[in-house]
Amino acid sequence: MNTSIMANVKKALIGENKDLVDPYVQVAFAGQKGKTSIQKSSYEPLWNEQIIFTEMFPPLCKRIKIQIRDSDKVNDMAIGTHFIDLRKISNEGDKGFLPTFGPAWVNMYGSTRNYTLMDEHQELNEGLGEGVSFRARLLLGLAVEILDTTNPEINSSTEVQVEQATAVAD
Structure with a gap:
């Protein structure tokens, strides 16, 4: 279906024109989730944020789930998913x-871009199958630090934190 037709249908249904996505990154690890800020109406978002998980080491969870998602008033949709083992x-x-x-750079794959109201292959965007279409790429890094929890100045909270990060030159 044509993208301009879909934009007009969506505008008629929810009263807004939304040709662009409102992306954010969501990271899930060891039963916790953290997410970046939402970049409104963007196809080239730039976050420069770090998501910090405080977890006992070695972790019982063996993989990290990273998703780029589209923020929506009704239901946030996954654009693409990648797992780090x-x-x-x-x-x-x-x-x-x-x-x-x-x-x-990590490439994200998902379903084909067919611009229908209901995507019959949405599970590919969720990482429940191997995606067949390139959806996005994400520049990311992962580092682990061992904290001295006996030091009172160290915050050993198990809450997920999001902080600004310095830009990485690509």
Whole structure:
């Protein structure tokens, strides 16, 4: 279906023209979720934010789920999903190393862009199958720090925090 027809249908239904997406990044790890700020009406968002999880190490969870999502008044939709397997970016044992990744570009894949009201292949955007169409790319990095929880100045809260980060040159 033509994108301009879909924009007019959506405008008639909810009273707004929304050709662009309102993207944000959501990261899920060890039962917790954190998300960046929402970039309104953008196809080229720039966040420069870091999402901080405080978790016991070694974690029981073995992968991190990263999604780019489109914020909507009714229902946020996944644009693309990527999983990072912690076993592939770390090594256990005496000569092991903590999980480390990037900064590197990560490609996100999902369903084809068919501009219908109901996407019959939405599960591909959610990461429940292997996506068939390029949807986005995300420059991201991952680092693990061991905290000294005996130090009273160290915040060992288990709440997910989001902070500004310095830009990474691509």
